Amino acid sequence: MSRWAIGIDLGGTAIKAAVVMEESGILTERSIPTETASGPAGVVVQLASIISDLYRGALLTLDPERFAGTGLGAPGAVDAEKGVLSYPPNLPGWTIFALRDELQSCLKREENLEIPVILENDANAAALGEAVFGAGHSFRDFLLVTLGTGVGGGIILNRKLYRGPNGTAGELGFMIIDFEGEAVHAGIRGTIEGLIGKEQIVALARRMIEASPTGSSVGLLCNHDYTRLSPRHLEKAALEGDELSLAVWNRVGSILGVGLASVVALMDIRKFVIGGGISAAGNLVFTPALEQIRRSTLPPMHEGLELVPARLGNKAGVYGAAALCFGGT
Amino acid sequence: MSRWAIGIDLGGTAIKAAVVMEESGILTERSIPTETASGPAGVVVQLASIISDLYRGALLTLDPERFAGTGLGAPGAVDAEKGVLSYPPNLPGWTIFALRDELQSCLKREENLEIPVILENDANAAALGEAVFGAGHSFRDFLLVTLGTGVGGGIILNRKLYRGPNGTAGELGFMIIDFEGEAVHAGIRGTIEGLIGKEQIVALARRMIEASPTGSSVGLLCNHDYTRLSPRHLEKAALEGDELSLAVWNRVGSILGVGLASVVALMDIRKFVIGGGISAAGNLVFTPALEQIRRSTLPPMHEGLELVPARLGNKAGVYGAAALCFGGT
Numbered sequence: 001m002s003r004w005a006i007g008i009d010l011g012g013t014a015i016k017a018a019v020v021m022e023e024s025g026i027l028t029e030r031s032i033p034t035e036t037a038s039g040p041a042g043v044v045v046q047l048a049s050i051i052s053d054l055y056r057g058a059l060l061t062l063d064p065e066r067f068a069g070t071g072l073g074a075p076g077a078v079d080a081e082k083g084v085l086s087y088p089p090n091l092p093g094w095t096i097f098a099l100r101d102e103l104q105s106c107l108k109r110e111e112n113l114e115i116p117v118i119l120e121n122d123a124n125a126a127a128l129g130e131a132v133f134g135a136g137h138s139f140r141d142f143l144l145v146t147l148g149t150g151v152g153g154g155i156i157l158n159r160k161l162y163r164g165p166n167g168t169a170g171e172l173g174f175m176i177i178d179f180e181g182e183a184v185h186a187g188i189r190g191t192i193e194g195l196i197g198k199e200q201i202v203a204l205a206r207r208m209i210e211a212s213p214t215g216s217s218v219g220l221l222c223n224h225d226y227t228r229l230s231p232r233h234l235e236k237a238a239l240e241g242d243e244l245s246l247a248v249w250n251r252v253g254s255i256l257g258v259g260l261a262s263v264v265a266l267m268d269i270r271k272f273v274i275g276g277g278i279s280a281a282g283n284l285v286f287t288p289a290l291e292q293i294r295r296s297t298l299p300p301m302h303e304g305l306e307l308v309p310a311r312l313g314n315k316a317g318v319y320g321a322a323a324l325c326f327g328g329t
Numbered sequence: 330m331s332r333w334a335i336g337i338d339l340g341g342t343a344i345k346a347a348v349v350m351e352e353s354g355i356l357t358e359r360s361i362p363t364e365t366a367s368g369p370a371g372v373v374v375q376l377a378s379i380i381s382d383l384y385r386g387a388l389l390t391l392d393p394e395r396f397a398g399t400g401l402g403a404p405g406a407v408d409a410e411k412g413v414l415s416y417p418p419n420l421p422g423w424t425i426f427a428l429r430d431e432l433q434s435c436l437k438r439e440e441n442l443e444i445p446v447i448l449e450n451d452a453n454a455a456a457l458g459e460a461v462f463g464a465g466h467s468f469r470d471f472l473l474v475t476l477g478t479g480v481g482g483g484i485i486l487n488r489k490l491y492r493g494p495n496g497t498a499g500e501l502g503f504m505i506i507d508f509e510g511e512a513v514h515a516g517i518r519g520t521i522e523g524l525i526g527k528e529q530i531v532a533l534a535r536r537m538i539e540a541s542p543t544g545s546s547v548g549l550l551c552n553h554d555y556t557r558l559s560p561r562h563l564e565k566a567a568l569e570g571d572e573l574s575l576a577v578w579n580r581v582g583s584i585l586g587v588g589l590a591s592v593v594a595l596m597d598i599r600k601f602v603i604g605g606g607i608s609a610a611g612n613l614v615f616t617p618a619l620e621q622i623r624r625s626t627l628p629p630m631h632e633g634l635e636l637v638p639a640r641l642g643n644k645a646g647v648y649g650a651a652a653l654c655f656g657g658t
Contacts, residue, residue, distance in 0.1 A: 141494040164597025174594035258508040265503035268493020
């Protein structure tokens with residue numbers, strides 16, 4: 001019988017959790033709103049309760065002897081060894097918190113359960129999820145790129161998570177590709193996230209529309225209220241052939257490609273799995289990105305270059321958190 | 330008694346070789362001009378002859394039982410497992426060559442010696458040299474930066490060489506920091522090497538001198554013949570207080586710092602060992618580089634940032650080549 005684990009993705013908006021089978025993937029899943037107002041202690045109670053629910057439910061059909069534990073992906077800097085989470089963005093009021101030990105204690109105290117918990121950064125967990133259950137399965141080494149509000153990354157080397165010496169590796173969005181440019185984001189000039197984060201893509205489109213003499217059909221999609229303009233509108237218009245929207249995506253892909261060329265040069269990684277909400281634009285971004293990687297790297301580095309869409313969508317986090325328990329790292 | 334090995338650094342100008350003791354470093358060393366005109370076969374004979382000389386000389390005082398083998402660092406892409414060197418720059422006429430096996434055969438045929446050879450890329454060997462015998466000894470993880478004609482790098486993770494999935498990792502000079510800038514180098518826009526390679530530093534200084542209303546005292550050092558201007562002149566003038574030369578080094582350091590900030594973001598490496606001819610400028614480059622890394626990274630990544638000069642100079646290659654034989658990787 002397959003081993004099973006509980007995977008949890010703790011976010012600022014929702015706690016997603018699932019019972020994951022090592023062989024076949026998600027068996028059951030839950031999602032509840034994160035009670036951010038109740039602070040770390042309140043969130044720990046929420047986590048313990050959802051783990052307890054899933055665990056007791058699973059025992060109706062699954063063998064407790066085959067239970068591999070609980071993995072928990074959380075935003076912010078994670079010391080995986082100590083189980084400590086530091087300054088998670090989107091969780092107001094959290095500073096430095098021994099999340100793993102607090103959760104294990106709470107499980108014992110409130111739910112009478114002794115369950116081991118493994119804590120990991122959420123982007124790392126997502127990368128591991130794609131590595132074990134998703135688009136990265138056939139790659140020994142790859143970078144998971146998350147295109148969304150921000151631009152994130154998770155690195156898999158030799159099928160294992162690469163955390164870096166201090167556990168903060170994979171911050172693709174904070175690589176710098178335009179050090180003399182105008183974009184300053186989080187106080188740093190010319191970062192990838194500062195150029196193609198979600199808001200920055202929309203702002204780029206607005207600038208291009210303003211500067212365009214011929215205009216764009218994307219205006220029809222947002223009733224010419226450009227404060228409502230979204231990447232979805234740009235995606236739709238581009239697929240309908242709108243030149244300006246196509247130009248926006250070409251530029252987004254090209255900027256991403258420049259960044260990934262630096263990853264090729266430094267780490268010799270040539271496989272890229274692209275996820276996150278913005279990646280819904282698919283080949284509108286992927287094609288120019290791959291072309292740009294080729295233009296921006298030396299020919300001996302072109303062999304084996306691949307850029308593929310992520311497969312697990314917003315479930316990569318729970319998959320990866322569970323994979324932590326299967327020794328996927 | 331200490332183990333010993335022969336380390337060789339094959340360059341386009343010279344072959345440097347040494348007998349290296351595991352505990353105490355270089356015992357004896359040689360340097361001969363590389364006979365590039367004689368092609369791969371001729372260079373292999375040169376290598377075999379210098380190895381034989383060093384080996385037989387060493388046996389006068391050293392125990393053959395403690396001999397760990399020969400390590401060979403070479404420019405270009407190296408497949409360390411297969412012992413194959415591909416397209417080494419500065420070795421005209423070389424394409425893809427089974428250097429390790431050819432050298433072992435030649436040692437047997439010409440010198441009647443059965444000596445195992447380990448082949449490695451020269452920048453990687455230099456990084457390993459600094460890791461085992463030099464400035465990187467106290468760092469578990471670091472990037473060796475080589476500032477010279479080009480800008481190179483070698484990555485040490487967990488005290489071992491990080492070669493990358495295809496053996497081409499560490500190409501710091503081909504990371505892109507100015508994708509919309511004017512500098513195009515080896516066909517790629519905005520690379521670090523295209524901005525602060527040796528020639529590019531001199532060209533930057535010339536542009537700044539031309540644009541300067543007040544001029545620079547560096548002209549005195551090259552007899553106002555700016556075709557003869559060198560980084561050494563700029564170093565000397567800066568140390569004498571010449572504002573323009575100081576500004577040149579500030580800019581070089583700042584550009585290096587931007588690139589290293591991307592290394593911090595992606596790999597979470599926070600220790601940098603700086604070598605190569607240009608690194609003779611020392612704090613003229615190091616100080617603005619470290620300041621720029623801080624400006625260009627998020628505060629949580631500042632902890633533990635260090636930037637130190639390499640210690641082995643142009644001997645890092647032979648040290649590292651020997652270290653390959655001591656299981657340093």
